[in-house]
Every structure is written in C-alpha cells, then in structure tokens.
Amino acid sequence: MSPSGAAFLTPEPDLVGDALACRRGERLVFEGLSFRLPAGGALVVAGANGSGKSSLLRIVASFLAPAGGRLLWGSNPVADDLALYRARLDYVGHLDAVKPALSAREMLRFWAALRGAGRAAPVDKALAAFALDGLADWPCRWLSAGQRRRLALARLCLARLPVWLLDEPFAALDGDNQRRLESAIETHRAAGGRVMLATHQPVALAGADSLSLGDFAPRPR
C-alpha cells in the first residue's frame, strides 16, 4: 500500500521542482526555482532568514500551492494524484506536534497509526534511534525542547517513507544527536530514500546537492 519497502528495489523517478515561485501575501519570495532530487539523494536548502526555505519545504510538502511552476514525480505532476504523493512524504517542520499530556511512546503509536503503519510500527527502534528509550513512558510535558525535537525526528524511523522533508532539523539538537540524525539520514539514503532539508548549519552528508535560495530571489523591476 505505502510506496516503501519493496518499491525501493525498483528505480524510483526523481522528485522535480520546475520553475517554482512562491508568493506570501503581496511579496514574491522566490521565482524560477528548479531542483531535482533522485532516489538516494539529499538536497540541502540554504539561504538567509526570510529567503523562503520553510515556504519551499511547505510547497514540496503540498501544504502551500506554488504561485508558479510545478512539482513533478518523474514526469507526472504531483497535483494529479495528491493522495499518492502525500503517502510518500514525511515532514518534520518547526513545530514538534508533541502533546504534553501523552507519553513519547503514545505519540509515536499515534503517528504510526496516522500513517497506516499501526501495530507493526517499530516504535522501540524509533525511540532507540534518538536515545529516547529512557523517557518513553513519561508525559511529554516533562521533555526539554531538544528531547521534543528528537521525538519528532524519531517519527521518521516509524514508517520509513521515501521522501523526508526536514525544516531546520538540527535546531535544539546537541552534537551527539546531530550525529544520530545524520546517521539516520545516511541509513535512509542507503535504502533509496531521499531527503530535503533546510538548515543554516554545515551538514556532513556525503554527496548532498545544495540549493541556495539567494539565487532565486526575485529581480527588482
């Protein structure tokens, strides 16, 4: 059902942004932005504050409709079958979506259920991947900002969806946990997954492409 697992074995088409433009309110944020993200690829989106990193990720996550251009899966516009496209995406934004009243384990179970992974989801493995095993049964209201972030990132290890969209994933993470995330990303890419991440920090990802949003700022007219 979900395009993970076996689907990784056959070569997957590229995720392509074709001359994307983004408008927020009256302001044109970027235009003519194109990218290509093949299976196993990584794309690091860099740019100054307000250059549209989060907006680009929200466009790719299908929350925000682009003001121009198209998003393609191979040669098919993703808008043709949005449900199928969304089933491939995992998105970790600025917000952690963590409920203070629930425990880390309950949060992960719920997220797994949302993605249709249900009881088969490797909740314990996901907790261990971000060293949260000791905190699994505490109410999340006691977690620190960094621990909440790790819990949100642990979500990525649940359903193993092919496309990871990460908005400032390193914010609030200490050195050890940055390396945990980097190794999770490398494992994901080795299995044919792809990742697009927006960050200010230098990241150690082998063979990652980079996209500088400053290059697509609208020209003054």
Add this chain to the structure above:
Amino acid sequence: MSVFAGLVAHELRLALRQGADTALVLGFFVLAVVLFPLGVGPEPQLLQAIGPGILWTAALLAALLSLDRLFRTDYEDGSLELIALSSLPLEFAVLAKCLAHWLAAGLPLVVASPFLALLLGIDPQAIPILALSLLLGTPGLSLVGGIAAGLTLGARRQGILLPLLVLPLYVPPLIFGAAASEGAARADLLLLAAYSLAALALAPWAAAAALRQALE
C-alpha cells in the same frame, strides 16, 4: 478506516487526560442553568415554562466554550500538518475530531440534562423528550461549530470571532429544541435530526476547506 478510529481514540485519550476540559464544560452548563432561577425568581410555573429554553441556551453556550480548542491546539503545535499528510482525507479527519468533541463535550450535557430539568421543576413526563432533543441536536452543534472553528483558525481574536460566527447558526436547533418539550414534539425532533444530518453532510467539507486554507 483504522486511521479514522485511531484519530478518534487519540482525541478521546487527550480529552480524558485533560479531564479538566470536560469538567469545565459540564460545570459551566450546571452553573448557567442554576443562575436562571436566581435571576428570574423561584416561581415554579415560570421556571417550568422557560426551563427547556434555559437548558438549551445553556447547552449552546457550553458547547461553544470548548469549540475554539477543536482545531486550534493541533494547528498551533503542528499536528494538523501530520493529519493533512496522513492517508485519511481531511474531511474524515474533521468528522473524527467533531465526533470526539461530541463524545467529550456534547454527550455529558445530554446525560446531565434530566437532573437539571428536575432542578428547574420541569414536568417529569417532558424530561425524556427534552433529553432526546439534546441527543439529536448536540451532534449538529459540534459539526456546525467545526466549520466556525476551522474558519477562525489563525485569527487573532478567535475567542470573540467564533461565537459571533456560530451563534446565528445555532438559532434553529435552539428554537426546535426548546419547542420540542411543549407538545407536538415529533415535528420538532424530526427537524432537530434534520439539522444534525444536514450538518453531517456539509460541515466536514466546509471545515476541511477552511483547514486547508489555514495550512498554507
């Protein structure tokens, strides 16, 4: 379908953990009803006559009290983004959340209403009809409230805007609900059921469209 059930279970678990929310709605309902005899005087005949109207008005206001949280916490903490990416269409997610809202905030009002009706001295024979009218009408309140809760997401004065938007839409069930316990109950109960069914058919689409707008 299992995603739908999972979302309802998640919402109910949250409501149960934060039991104060349900208790608050119920407490407001009881207090609002109890205030009326103090205001209009303890004449049994007067209270008996206006009792159903008091109960319905208090139920509307109590339901309103918990509406602003229906989508707001999920919107603010990012859960809405995850729900939008799930395999469950947003329309059904709205339905799941409205169902959970009704179970946590509407059903307790229905259960409490017979006791409050006794308190107001309403004719015991009219009490089952009154409870039935609330049972039929309150799901509609949750659903119609869902539209307004979706539309006001991200608005700065949501707490004020929401009642202004939703109270006019609550007028029909108030009229039919209060009239149901004064004879000719059948027609009023059918109209209440029709209101809830119309809300069931329309509200998920309207609220989901509002949520998509809010996600941009």
